[in-house]
Amino acid sequence: MEFYSTRSEKHTAGAARAVLTGLAPDGGLYTPLDFGSMRVDMDRVLTLDAPELFAEIVYKILPDFGEEEIKRLVPEAYAGKFQTRDITPLVKVGDRFVLELFRGPTSAFKDVALSVLPRLVSLARKQLGISEETAILTATSGDTGKAALEGFRDVPGTRIIVFYPEGGVSDIQKAQMATQKGGNVRVCAVKGNFDDAQTGVKLIYADDEAEHWAKREGLRLSSANSINIGRLAPQAAYYFKAYRDMVRMGEIKNGETVNFAVPTGNFGNILAGEFARRMGLPVGKLICASNANNVLTEFIQTGVYDRRRPFFRTVSPSMDILVSSNLERYLLLAGGSFELVDELMRELRDKGIYRAPEHITEEMQKHFDAGWADDLTVKQTIGEVWREHKYLLDPHTAVAWKVTGDIKAQTGDNTKTVVLSTASPYKFGFDVLDAISAQRPATGFEAMDVLSDLTGVPIPANLAELKELQPRFSDCVDKTQMLAYVKEVLKG
Numbered sequence: 001m002e003f004y005s006t007r008s009e010k011h012t013a014g015a016a017r018a019v020l021t022g023l024a025p026d027g028g029l030y031t032p033l034d035f036g037s038m039r040v041d042m043d044r045v046l047t048l049d050a051p052e053l054f055a056e057i058v059y060k061i062l063p064d065f066g067e068e069e070i071k072r073l074v075p076e077a078y079a080g081k082f083q084t085r086d087i088t089p090l091v092k093v094g095d096r097f098v099l100e101l102f103r104g105p106t107s108a109f110k111d112v113a114l115s116v117l118p119r120l121v122s123l124a125r126k127q128l129g130i131s132e133e134t135a136i137l138t139a140t141s142g143d144t145g146k147a148a149l150e151g152f153r154d155v156p157g158t159r160i161i162v163f164y165p166e167g168g169v170s171d172i173q174k175a176q177m178a179t180q181k182g183g184n185v186r187v188c189a190v191k192g193n194f195d196d197a198q199t200g201v202k203l204i205y206a207d208d209e210a211e212h213w214a215k216r217e218g219l220r221l222s223s224a225n226s227i228n229i230g231r232l233a234p235q236a237a238y239y240f241k242a243y244r245d246m247v248r249m250g251e252i253k254n255g256e257t258v259n260f261a262v263p264t265g266n267f268g269n270i271l272a273g274e275f276a277r278r279m280g281l282p283v284g285k286l287i288c289a290s291n292a293n294n295v296l297t298e299f300i301q302t303g304v305y306d307r308r309r310p311f312f313r314t315v316s317p318s319m320d321i322l323v324s325s326n327l328e329r330y331l332l333l334a335g336g337s338f339e340l341v342d343e344l345m346r347e348l349r350d351k352g353i354y355r356a357p358e359h360i361t362e363e364m365q366k367h368f369d370a371g372w373a374d375d376l377t378v379k380q381t382i383g384e385v386w387r388e389h390k391y392l393l394d395p396h397t398a399v400a401w402k403v404t405g406d407i408k409a410q411t412g413d414n415t416k417t418v419v420l421s422t423a424s425p426y427k428f429g430f431d432v433l434d435a436i437s438a439q440r441p442a443t444g445f446e447a448m449d450v451l452s453d454l455t456g457v458p459i460p461a462n463l464a465e466l467k468e469l470q471p472r473f474s475d476c477v478d479k480t481q482m483l484a485y486v487k488e489v490l491k492g
Ligand SMILES: *Cc1c(COP(=O)(O)O)cnc(C)c1O
Pocket: 108, 109, 110, 143, 144, 226, 263, 264, 265, 266, 267, 268, 269, 270, 318, 319, 396, 422, 423
């Protein structure tokens, strides 16, 4: 199956090449268009156990890797790495369902995809007969970085550099990255916000001179960001998994629609839900939940994407994003032409604003609802859900929880709703504690202990051990110096 660059039908790639290069040569994102061939037999999916189900969905999206390879590789990627064999447990909380995507090695939903991606990269290298090293450059708003470092650490033939916005991640997230083990990893702060870091990485890919330099050094550059199609495939799987669980719990009958509420930043998680819908999952609405950086709320409600607005640092930092990369894929899927997407992305870059044509906005509003919540409301929500249900939400998940309630109240839609939970509350212990208690410890680490004493919710082992580990990385560069840094680290 071919993947198309969002910006031109000239640039196509098979699964291996799309995964290995990350971004198309014209700056577009590789996207599947033929969802007919990816239709899922729901009766069959409902009989699969979690690792089989994940393998089935990944294979549907990336068939040219080979069925045998995918069905071996995917279960291996999860085995022993997640807290439960179930990979992503579904928990009933009040009248909603929380899909816990954070039970992996770094306590963020990114683990679901980044446990699989390094294996796909290795397989792609083998299938394409590539001997150069693959250098993964990744921009992170906090969680991708750690999950990617953990996924790629000591994977033969790969090296990885992660850039994060200085001051833009929680102290726990920073410690997670700074203490990363492995001989092929580097971590560097960027003076700027996430959009600066992401733009910097994209510029390096688009830079011909950088590409030639990499070639001379015997390297190929690639990406672990959600612009990589290898990230989206495993993410589509957990939508099916949640649905399977609801049928098994007797909450719905097979065929009944379910809504999914998604804490959204780069639009990767929720786009995987759109993939699932196109593959045959009975999805009602995908609820796009944002924090004060509410550019997507406005876009879904009006069709105008306007990034010319203040950037806010919020208590849900992994969603502090004004340029949502994966939206470009949706524009194409929703009926845009390659030329149109190319034009809109040019307008976004040059003017900071674009308006989607009417037919795209209508299609989008048929399948998406959107809303946002500010920090104060998010903390109130964490407090309320804790007091009412004794369930501890992290600030990202709380955004989605709050928006779900708002939309229910506005529309009267009573469809059963799954809230995707994207992080352990302990990654953001300081703000979560603030939401349920008057205690003010000095650091996120102390907050973890207090929070666990107070709630009895266990601290995930990977976070509990952090304070014992020595930081290894403290580099920091200006956003204009990212390429120079990459060359320095990777040379020789
Ligand atoms: C990355 C992340 C998000 C946003 O996901 P996107 O795919 O970028 O929309 C939300 N919550 C957490 C905790 C994250 O790490």
